[in-house]
Amino acid sequence: MSGYSVEQRGAANSLDYRLFLKNDNGQYISPFHDIPIYADAGKNLFNMVVEVPRWTNAKMEIATKDPLNPIKQDVKKGKLRYVANVFPYKGYIWNYGAVPQTWEDPGHKDENTGCCGDNDPIDVCEIGSKVCSRGEVISVKVLGTLALIDEGETDWKIIAINVEDPEAAKYNNIDDVRRMKPGYLEATIDWFRRYKVPDGKPENQFAFNEEFKDKDFAIKVIQSTHEYWKALVTKKTDGGEINCTNTTVSDSPFCCTQECAKATAEVVPPPCGVANPIPPEVDKWFYYQRN
Secondary structure (H helix, E strand, O other): OOOOEEEEEOOOOOOOOEEEEEOOOOOEEOOOOOOOOEEEHHHOEEEEEEEEOOOOOEOEEEOOOOOOOOEEEOEEOOEEOEOOEEOOOOOOOOEEEEOOOOOOOOOOEOOOOOOEEOOOOOEEEEOOOOOOOOOOEEEEEEEEEEEEEEOOEEEEEEEEEEOOOOOHHHOOOHHHHHHHOOOHHHHHHHHHHHOOHHHOOOOOEEOHHHOOEEHHHHHHHHHHHHHHHHHHHOOOOOOOOOOOOEOOOOOOOOEOOHHHHHHHHOOOOOOOOOOOOOOHHHHOEEOOOOO
């Protein structure tokens, strides 16, 4: 896990649950700001923070508005959010997470999509065979990207593979995914198109006529979101409610001491007793015919 560890606080499957990350010295860090974007810049390998392990439904995410940005479950109308299973899919069909030190700036209109950013770190769908753990930090090889237009915002989905996957060497671009995992890219579009329909939302749309862009395009998109993040964390851009508290970015006015970070994390009590049960409707399957 690249020397990082996790600390769970609050009861699992509750509104209080938080997953804090620590570095190899056991010090609290922000998974948004303190983990480097690159695992190996020379080889164009990126770090990925796993938020949602494959086949699970809980919509976990880096809490961009909380100090230290722990991973927590998204909440809608006061309830924990789980993604629906739209037949034939069960939960997320990849390990899902984010590239640290990136930010899709809501004030920047993307020249390719004509839509502004979604105010989050850039999303990654990791397609390797291992089911990762929540909060795990893995090194990934970028293969391409899909441009989802989610409620009028540009929401890039980077397609990548864990460098430790036994077959990682065989994957070098998006066409390798099409060849080696037939149907997977089509399923990815289908999943993103339909996953909000059971919640009463319309189907999502895509830029580029639903085409995946290649590795070079995807890397440029990640690098541009890294520049927006730099402006955010050095206060050259107003991030609004985004919390930029960090422990390692030396030129950031938001850099705090480890004592301050520890006090921030310890506001949430450690878990005690059993986890809350997951609602039975999370396992329901939804069927619908596309128009």
